[in-house]
Amino acid sequence: MSATFPTHLGRLQQVRHIGAGAFASVWLYYDPDLDSHVAVKALSPGWVSNPEIHKRFLQEARLLRSVDSPHVVRVYDIGQTSTGIPFFVMSYADGGSVADLLKGSPAGLDVREVADIVSQAADGLMALKARGVIHRDIKPANLLLTSETSGGTAGARRVMIADLGVARSLDSLNEVTRDIGTPSYMAPEQLDPSLPIDHRADVRA
Template structure:
């Protein structure tokens, strides 16, 4: 999206980054002589009413929280092209993700404790308003430099946050697998603020280890003990591993308690870390996996100069994901539950159904090289999150998603209802993605044929 050189009195400086739904630009406020960040909804989503409302809800959430450790929103508006945007504080020191990349052997304990404490204060400020962030990860903890040299941490990106009384299953599994709590993957388990405590624990683990932890997708799967991957004192490891307990009732009761215990442990003070309780967690018995026969592919698209043929089938996806203990969902809420009739066309660039929105998000994540956002990882690697699913020299696993660079994600599309909850999202003359409905607007990628 090309933003105007001026928004109100703000003057454009440069783009800062983009994601599946929004872009962030650096602007300068000449009246205050200070930089600000402008987050704008991407052009292809401006006509999607629910995505637009979620974007505006993020601004409202951020504005309602009075904490120096939650990124602040100063103003809200709409571009001449009709795209909503909001103006927020600029994080001039990057993010915790960048710090982790700069410290592959782990960050200094006092810095970890300081940043975790600040992030915990921001999360507690959200939780007291009954808002769960649900996507706490290093990239969403922004940093601003202070005159004293100390970094100020600010929790950001509430695009998938939900108030406790507004929680729906539709958005339960949106997040980044390496940092999500197990209950975000299992609709039989309740979600509360302790999901964010678990995610903050994963961030702390990554700060000490210099890399992301492997996803823990069920209440019986565990992240490796921090002491086995980083030379930290046993008490520090115990504090973090309690935050990472699979069951919510076994974690620290709130983010502040976790941060206080971590600070004490890094300072060498005694910390009482209660063992997990013996109370059983009631789980929904898993039913048999649905077996939907794969329909025959449509006629081959017309060839182009840059086109390469490749097929990613559901069985191959299962090989990579079932090893991790659960299927990976690419979830989205994208318009009405009712899908277009078989062969019904949708306007290019304007998703109108849940299956279409999920497919577009999947493709956009792959094209951005964000394998975690696409829900893909290799669990048998020492550092699963470091696996590049877009690299065709990644060990012969068959996931050569570089082909998706040739697909125009904003091109003309149609959605075909194949029956039994299976939908084919076709990029006309390019390829298609099959999406299997799980419930309402919850979808799983089943098959990709592209380029």
């Protein structure tokens, strides 16, 4: 158990720390009433007092909550610890990420598996597009895998798009936030203020 984040959040029981990014950490929790695991994403304490980062964190939860798709991570609840750290409860990906899958497959993936992953990710992007949301940071690490399928082939992985921390709705893009993302995966228009940004930025090959 960790001393840096509550061992209990209501009925949720902390299991372990999953990982951390630039602005947030993710923890694995267990829900004994539903007998299931969930992931809890918490804003890093050093960023809690930063109003822009705090706002972006809450926006991520709201954007995820607004999208109804098996191929986008679901948000179930949102809250704040007794020390003022905001967090949200979301789907747990028991299969890691596509980045993990690639790292464990030095010989490469079967072409049919690649096609299936891309197809599922495209379904998730279509759901985001339907809500007017541009992800802006699609990459293998943000494509999570779970063994809980949605009516597909038995044993197949389900792909879920995650990490909407830099996502924006089409009506909220501005010159300050337009160039946030992972440089090696960013579309050229995210770096050129003279070019418009739309959903094509999320499908750049």
